[in-house]
Amino acid sequence: MFIFDWFYGILASLGLWQKDAKILFLGLDNAGKTTLLHMLKDERLVQHQPTQHPTSEELSIGKIKFKAFDLGGHQIARRVWKDYYAKITLLEEINNYLLYTRSYSSFLGLFGVWSGVYYTEKVDAVVYLVDAYDKERFAESKRELDALLSDEALANVPFLILGNKIDIPYAASEDELRYHLGLTNFTTGKGKVNLGDSNVRPLEVFMCSIVRKMGYGDGFKWVSQYIK
Structure with missing residues (x-):
């Protein structure tokens, strides 16, 4: 019973109970992709060096398979x-x-x-991480995000943008991050938003601190409503 409760608790907290999702983790190096992946997998903080080669991991929690792809983020991996x-x-x-x-x-x-x-396998959602403290790289993050959003292969895929490291003093606010990523007035709304057959891609920004276990849960709950 304890193991079942643990399985259920993790998935339910992310809105992913009874979901079979293939989620792509993307972002520049040092944005927190691999750290977040392992926090979701076993809820422990692991310090990682920048990913040298694209890696994929399958998170099997109970009978639920949650597939995540960490593709690095530095120049070679982005290719x-x-x-x-x-x-x-x-x-x-x-x-x-x-x-x-x-x-x-x-x-x-x-x-x-x-x-x-x-x-x-087909991608069900993209989680794009941005280091909210590293403001000098916002323009670079925007270029990469724009390229992904304009790619036809991902035309209907929901995008969850996570602004990480808000625990660090002087990290960007949500409004500031939206502005620098060109997303002001271009996201689809938080909470339960029924896009129906509008052919509008779900896209939203959530701020988080992976090391403090803050914020990313709300983001996953939001994106989970668009994962069938």
């Missing part, structure tokens, strides 16, 4: 961000083509392409 989700589109296009033609010869012709593609 492969797209490899993790662009290949999804290619696989879907191949699947659709084969279903449409129902041709075995077509399959043989495309097998070389198929076999060269690294299989990746």
Whole structure:
């Protein structure tokens, strides 16, 4: 019973109970992606060096699988961000083509392409972390975020923006971060917002402190309503 309560408590606190989510963690180096990943996994603070190679981890809590991808954030790692989700589109296009033609010869012709593609599951949400204290890199964070938001492969994917490190004095406020990321008046609203069939991508900013275990829970509860 204790183990079940522990499983339920973690997932329920994030609004992810009975969810099977594939969530992509992105952001510049030192934004807190890997630290957050491990806080969600086992609720302990682990200090990490900047991720040298893209890594993925599966968080299995009870019967719930919560898949998260930490793709680093420094210049080399950023080049492969797209490899993790662009290949999804290619696989879907191949699947659709084969279903449409129902041709075995077509399959043989495309097998070389198929076999060269690294299989990746579809992304259900993106968590984009920003170091709210490192104001000198806000412009860089904005460029990376703009590129992600304009990518067709992620056109309908919910985006949770987390401004981390608000426990540090003089870290940016939420309004300041929104301004520098170009998100003032462009987010979809906190709380339960029914976007229905509006074809509007869910997008919102939440401020947090991973080391203090503050704020990110509210962000995950918000994004969980858009994960089916």
